[in-house]
Structures are given as structure tokens and as C-alpha cells.
Amino acid sequence: MAANSQFSMAVHMLTLIARAGTDNVKSDYIAGSVNTNPVVIRRVLSQLNQAGLVASQTGALGGTRLARDPAEISLCEIYKAVSCGEVFALHAKSPNQDCPVGRNIEAVLCDLQKEIDHSVGEKLGQYTLADVLEKVG
Amino acid sequence: MAANSQFSMAVHMLTLIARAGTDNVKSDYIAGSVNTNPVVIRRVLSQLNQAGLVASQTGALGGTRLARDPAEISLCEIYKAVSCGEVFALHAKSPNQDCPVGRNIEAVLCDLQKEIDHSVGEKLGQYTLADVLEKVG
């Protein structure tokens, strides 16, 4: 499949929204900067909305604004909001349970997966949207 | 697409191969434990071969054996051998360069991507195939 770039899009979008302060930002405007279709933007915004990172408003003069201070939004929260997110996938089909390795490997990999995902979350948690804003300028 | 489970397969496969010691393990046998097609196994083995983790032999009595001691094979090496591997993807299409955010966001995300990938590698590097062997029993 095409690689999932929703996290990159989300950070980009939130940066734009943050820079607008309390003004509502329209999905059309965001789409112009991200260089994609407004519906793609609104799909990601829907997830950010559910995560409580932004607030949207319909109707004329509608749009989206941040629900929280940029310094209070960690990249980990953004990642979790948009990602189905495991660094690596477990077996698609269950291994052969008659094999001692096949019987036990899944649990070992599952534990490892949790540990790696947790470590990614911690690393992303070291940065906030405010840090990104500063770097982007 | 279907999620990429090659790393999980690779760890599973290498565990089976390690347990066989110096004996050659056939792709048919591995496929039976992983519960998939032998060609899928040989495709992953081909990558592990290129990474120097295993050695294969064609012909009758052929098969695959470890090229190194299990304690000298880190999970990071396995991950790098099979994964095209970024935790998150950058923008598919380049953002709008006329927008100050679009112009700078890619570099920021690229740096972040490298940092996260590096941290995943470090975490995986804390474990070896020998550790997996011990856990699987």
C-alpha cells in the first residue's frame, strides 16, 4: 500500500492551525499547504478532534482551531491520535501450535512489540507542538 | 495493504534455524511452523542472507543455517535486514513551497524520523537472538 503519512500530515496541519491562534482555519487552506485534497485533511482533523487536540466549527466562518496550548500537545499524543500504530506487525496467520517455537513465539513478539511501541511513545513525548513551531519558524 | 510482518517472520525463522545448530533447515519445514508458503520464507531468507545472518545451500541436503552465534545477532540487525523501515512516513507529495510552514516542515519531520528510527534501533539492539531462544524455550 501507499505508506501511511498521516502523522506527518497531522503535525503539518497542527502547525498551521497553531500559527493562526484563535482564528478558525479552513480545510481548504490547509489542503493548499499540505498539497492534497481538503477531504483528506478533514479526515485527519476528525481524528484530531476525537483526540481532543482541536475544535472544529461548521458553517460560514467555520474551521478548526487548537483546543489546547501548543506547549501542552506532545507529539506522542498526535501520533496516537492518527496512527493505527505498531512499529512492526505480528504474524498475519497464527503459527503452527504443534511446533514448540510456533506455540511460544507470538507471546515473545507481542511483548517486544509493546516495549518498542512504548519506547517510541516516550521519545515522541519529549517534544511538543510548540517545539515544532519554533523549528519551523 | 496487509501489514508488514516480515520482522516477526524473520525472528521466528531464525529461532527455528538457531535451534537446529549446524544442521541445514529447509524452507518447507520453516513454512510449516510459520504457517505460510515456502516461497514467502525463501524471500525473507534471501534478505537475511544478504545481511550475512544466515548461510544457505542449494541442492539435496540443502537448506539454511546460522552464519553467526545467536548471542552475536541483535534484533536490530534482523530488523534492518528485513524492514524498509520507518516508523512513520513523510509526506507523499512535497508540500506547498510557497507556504512558510510547507517549506520548512519536511526538514523538521525528517530529522524527527531519523531520531525515532535510531531510538527503535537502539531498543532492539538491547536484545539478541539468544534472548529470544531462551524465552521461547
Add this chain to the structure above:
DNA sequence: TTATCTGTATCAACATAAGTTACAAAGGTG
């Protein structure tokens, strides 16, 4: 009332993984 936006549903286009079949080449064995 009208124009503007969001929120979704739906469909097409494209990419990738996994599964399968087929076969050339390598390498033991009788």
C-alpha cells in the same frame, strides 16, 4: 434565505504484502 464550511459516504486509483505456480540452477547420491 443564502453562501460557506464541516462531516461523511462512496468510489476509483494505486501501492504493497502475501500467497501460489513454475522453473532454472546447484548439488548430493546411486
Add this chain to the structure above:
DNA sequence: CACCTTTGTAACTTATGTTGATACAGATAA
């Protein structure tokens, strides 16, 4: 040498997921 087994790949199919695009209902300001 002839035969059998096994790897290494190519090619094709199927399944799944992401992105892009069109369409339209519902909300809301002027």
C-alpha cells in the same frame, strides 16, 4: 551420468490499505 532434492527468482493473483475525488446533508453566520 542420471536422478532427485532444494534453493533462488520471476510472474501472477488476491487481499488490504492509503490517497484522491465527487457528492451531499447539516450547521451556522450574515
